[in-house]
Amino acid sequence: MRIFVLRTFMKTIKVNRGQVLQRPGDLNSKFYEVKSGLLRSYTIDDKGKEHIFMFASEDWIMADNVGPNTPAEMFIDALEDSELNQREKTEKVEPENEKLIRRIAVLQKRVIMLMSASGIERYEHFVKTYPNIVQRVPQKMIASYLGITPEALSTVKKQRLSEK
Amino acid sequence: MRIFVLRTFMKTIKVNRGQVLQRPGDLNSKFYEVKSGLLRSYTIDDKGKEHIFMFASEDWIMADNVGPNTPAEMFIDALEDSELNQREKTEKVEPENEKLIRRIAVLQKRVIMLMSASGIERYEHFVKTYPNIVQRVPQKMIASYLGITPEALSTVKKQRLSEK
DNA sequence: GCTACGCATTAATGTAGATTAAGAAATGAA
DNA sequence: TTCATTTCTTAATCTACATTAATGCGTAGC
Numbered sequence: 001m002r003i004f005v006l007r008t009f010m011k012t013i014k015v016n017r018g019q020v021l022q023r024p025g026d027l028n029s030k031f032y033e034v035k036s037g038l039l040r041s042y043t044i045d046d047k048g049k050e051h052i053f054m055f056a057s058e059d060w061i062m063a064d065n066v067g068p069n070t071p072a073e074m075f076i077d078a079l080e081d082s083e084l085n086q087r088e089k090t091e092k093v094e095p096e097n098e099k100l101i102r103r104i105a106v107l108q109k110r111v112i113m114l115m116s117a118s119g120i121e122r123y124e125h126f127v128k129t130y131p132n133i134v135q136r137v138p139q140k141m142i143a144s145y146l147g148i149t150p151e152a153l154s155t156v157k158k159q160r161l162s163e164k
Numbered sequence: 165m166r167i168f169v170l171r172t173f174m175k176t177i178k179v180n181r182g183q184v185l186q187r188p189g190d191l192n193s194k195f196y197e198v199k200s201g202l203l204r205s206y207t208i209d210d211k212g213k214e215h216i217f218m219f220a221s222e223d224w225i226m227a228d229n230v231g232p233n234t235p236a237e238m239f240i241d242a243l244e245d246s247e248l249n250q251r252e253k254t255e256k257v258e259p260e261n262e263k264l265i266r267r268i269a270v271l272q273k274r275v276i277m278l279m280s281a282s283g284i285e286r287y288e289h290f291v292k293t294y295p296n297i298v299q300r301v302p303q304k305m306i307a308s309y310l311g312i313t314p315e316a317l318s319t320v321k322k323q324r325l326s327e328k
Numbered sequence: 329g330c331t332a333c334g335c336a337t338t339a340a341t342g343t344a345g346a347t348t349a350a351g352a353a354a355t356g357a358a
Numbered sequence: 359t360t361c362a363t364t365t366c367t368t369a370a371t372c373t374a375c376a377t378t379a380a381t382g383c384g385t386a387g388c
Contacts, residue, residue: 018373019373029368030234037296038300038301040301040305042308049309050308051308052308052309053309054309055294055297055309057296057297057300057302061196061263061267066320078304079301080300081298086298094258096261097260097261097264099225100261100264100265101264101266103225103268104267104268104271105273106269107268107271107275110275111274111278112196114275114278114279114311115278115311116286118344118345119344119345124276132221133202133219133221135245136221136243136244137204137219138364138366139365139366140364140365141216141243144206144214144215144216145216145217145218146213147221147278147279147346148344148345148346149300149346149347150366151345151346151347151348151366151367151368152344152345152346152367154366154367154368155345155367155368155369156344156345158367158368163304209345282374282375283368283374283375301357302335302336303335303336304334304336306333312374312375312376313375313376313377314335314336314337315336315337315375315376315377315378316374316375318336318337318338319337319338319339319375320375321375322337322338
């Protein structure tokens with residue numbers, strides 16, 4: 001039993017192989033439930049390289065995990081002719097859900113960083129995002145979080161410093 | 165307004181720096197809301213190397229994202245003396261939440277794999293987990309999902325094959 | 329049936345970061 | 359404060375994977 005009556009503007013749509021459903025920067029507040037076919041989401045980094053974030057086949061949900069009315073981070077397109085249920089992200093969400101969605105957004109960013117950014121770039125992103133954590137834990141734990149060795153972090157930090 | 169009255173056996177606890185709250189394999193069905201202090205979760209790979217999955221400071225929630233009554237994947241310990249609200253994962257969850265939690269579990273696994281497994285190991289895990297996807301997309305997209313180049317995947321697959 | 333384009337494979341070479349090791353600095357316990 | 363332990367830095371060497379490039383293959387379109 002649900003308490004919120006969701007005014008869900010659900011629409012069933014058919015898309016062809018190759019069709020793009022979302023581009024980075026779009027204020028697309030939709031997500032897609034795959035009834036048949038196959039979708040993919042991916043980013044393109046500064047070097048022009050594609051990084052696939054996820055595939056979604058039958059019964060999976062495909063969404064760019066950013067809030068509604070936040071510019072999209074990723075491309076979404078169809079790898080096969082597909083049939084989808086399209087819904088709005090703006091459906092009322094409970095506060096409990098909101099926390100989970102925020103956690104998914106953090107993890108999405110983390111995966112993208114791990115796949116497309118160098119050690120020093122991940123470090124700089126971390127420092128910007130969690131400045132308070134940086135001051136409270138030893139360097140080697142930050143290295144461990146970033147997926148590099150403390151030695152590499154030390155070396156790479158010095159290099160970056162001397163460049164400025 | 166919530167419809168489910170959650171019988172939440174919430175308990176406020178204090179832990180000292182260094183104290184371990186959870187070990188891999190534990191059937192620990194608890195999660196922790198950090199009131200003060202700092203927690204960390206991490207795995208140890210086959211080579212004995214630590215990989216920090218997340219830090220949780222004030223107002224963050226620390227949880228090993230596996231279902232209740234599923235053996236834990238990670239260590240959780242305190243990096244500072246901390247005060248925590250401890251709750252049970254077994255609180256009633258809505259089906260909507262359940263989907264989100266499953267997605268978080270998938271992402272958690274993905275991050276751990278990216279940090280601690282080699283390309284070929286990630287490939288083998290992917291094939292085992294999504295055998296149907298493997299057959300439906302070109303190799304180069306699987307490589308992109310895994311975070312390696314198609315060339316590397318091709319080479320490494322051949323090596324593995326000749327070893328068997 | 330061709331033709332062309334995307335895909336897979338292979339090999340040569342390059343590089344970010346791992347590993348190892350040793351000394352310096354910081355931190356914590358007594 | 360002192361001693362011991364952990365953490366950080368630096369440097370030399372090593373390795374997994376990236377890059378580049380060339381070749382052959384499969385398949386969709388003509």
